Amino acid sequence: MGQLLSGTPKNDDNGSLVSSFTEYFKNYKPENKIISEETISSVELHLKRRNNQEAISVINDALKNIDIAPINVAVTGQCGAGKSSLINALRGVKDEEKGAADTRVTETTMKIMPYEHPKIKNLTLWELPSFRTLTLPPKCYLEKVEFKKYDFFFIVSSVKPTTQEVDLAKEIRIMKKNYYIVRTKVDRDLDHEKKNKPRTFNRENTMEKIRSSYLRAFRDIGEPRIFLISNHNWSDYEFPILMESLIQDLSAEKPHNFIFRLSNVSEADIERKYNYAKQLIWLEAMKDGFCSTVPVVDILRNSDVEKLKTSLNHYRDLFGVDDESLEFMAKEAQVPVEQLKKKLKSPYLLETDKEETLGGKLLKYVKEFASANGGLLATGLYLRKSFYLHFYFLDTVTEDAKVLLGEASSKN
Template sequence: MGQLFSNTPKNEDNGNLESSFSEYFRNYKPENQIISEETIHSIELCLKRGDLQRANSIICDALKNIDNAPINIAVTGESGAGKSSLINALRQVKHEGKGAAKVGVTETTTKVDSYKHPKIKNLTLWDLPGIGTMKFPPKDYLEKVDFKKYDFFIIVSATRFTKQELDLAKAIKIMKKNYYFVRSKVDFDLDNEKKSKPSDFVREDILIQIRKSYLDTFRENKIDAPQIFLISSHNLSDYDFPALMDTLVKDLPTEKRRNFLLSLPNITEAAIQKKYNSVKQFIWLEAMKDGLLATVPVLGILQDLDMERLKKSLDYYRDLFGVDDESLKLMAKDAQVPVELLKKKLKSPYLLKLKEETLGALLLNYLEKFASANGGLLATGLYFRKTYYLQFHFLDTVAEDAKVLLQEAYPKK
């Protein structure tokens, strides 16, 4: 065990440390990394030179930037297009929930409304009035709604995009901002088509026709055809909502990805995995920051465990992945099953109820697993506080619990 928890890396180990750091982040595709290639390269260079103080400083700054990076999403479209439903879906708030955007309101709005994400403090969604209600040319409209503060625009329609909305897209492009066209309520279209033509109904053919009608509109207006996302805010795992999320993650600046990834609804195993990877990278960077300059001697297996910090971390992960007690109660209510029945299928609620010696054995087992997966890192003698190893284990357990609940919610998927 002493080999796993040695003091600050010696100079001859710096090359190995740099190699281990590089290898770790190369395991993630560039679009899933939460720090930029430039930052990764700077840290690698410092480690190679043995400048651990500078490497530590860069990691500290990166963590601070990631944690504090604001994300502002603008949603616009005509009244009744489904803007509020989309905003609530992105915030994982039910329509009747506290602070939800009002759904089904027919009167047009001429002001900008903001909605904070209930779990991600720096994520704000902005409900913009439809350009038709503002009576301004697109450029003036963008200035009126303070376009500079938004990371991107989502233009929502439930029928056909108006010429004003198409002109707005052109103006957004000129302003060098990203925009995305979302066709909402496709489930209603499919239901109506099935009722009117039950014998000829083919789901995929209808979706192709809807998409084609939009692409034809763009061609008629001499606009390069963008990607069209067909969604239902009532059934996020179906249609193009997962593809929309993947596109937004890829197009966001690197330092903003982590906060956006944390906001992803648990609608597919891929979404849960992306969220898991973002949290894991953040823990790993925190652990490395603390480990680079550590001079802590080898201690007993549980002697340096910070139980209060562990509890706080576990509670945070459970809340983030929707396996906390409150989320379980809501899910049990929707499914009309006892909450204890759901809880029995999970492992994370019981992790800190283990006896101390059991927790110690758990840590030893996880260390063995971690060492086999990250041998190059541990060979450098880098010191990770034992608390971090258990945080990794807690995160693994919570993510697996989220996948269990996903199967409960969508058994056929």
């Protein structure tokens, strides 16, 4: 497919590499960066010393850790509080779907139930037995459920704060773990209040009363993070805020892992996924660019095209615009899946007609993307065409995800 776009400055001076690397990552807030500040500083130092291979090694280690780092989130609380429904929402599955957590109310579950994310294996949500089922003191309860392996706790409540919940929160804090109080079924409380006090009912006041009751109950151990949600409508109330807070509060090594597991509840969720995915592509491109001191002939071979197909499908999967997700959404909306697909671009990116080759079409995408972004993305780097295509695919899939979000919102 010929040489890369002309006009690229030579990168035989590592100063341009350092500048490119620094300029890119300084645009992200610390909590939104996919690699730690320590990793960024280490790469910069190696580049300044012209130790390019060491810089590549640091990036390789960071990418490896990103890929394998597990996340374990525990969901505990009283029986019937909505633990299973919350787990299904966090996993992005409907209660009736295959593999969903059982939402039937039961006091008989003594086991710790793990639920892996249906698409990405690194996240596991653990449904813990209710306090009443095990009838153990909080400290013993935590030992029984192997609390040390969890990165985060959800304490799920649906009626009013209990002594057991407060005691459990104390033990979690002693062990330096983080937790949220998730108050479910607030829609039920609001409906009840509105029915009993139609003249004086005020939604915000009622929710504030619920929140205040938990703040009073937990005042001796600090001010907990409290989220008021509905088990039936995850886009309403404070579920989107809960998701945003959880991403920020997870350890610096793991927020990017969690963001890819979230459902697209809002455009902010989609944008956050987009920024994390873009950083991953950028790291791969930077690593490749470290070794490129002269322009290279960049030809897309058949094996490259197959990898690009795999990458496009991966992005569609991450953003919930894959064929399986589209079929499920079409079924929910009771419309033909093709009608839904016609509103999107990503399912057709690699389709060609008789007069056009796939290679030619991909070259058009490269030129289109480079033109829209002012030429090359990094001063001093020779990016291969495949990286432009990754960015182009990601942009397209992100826009498709926003279209689907709009479609889903219009049906509610």
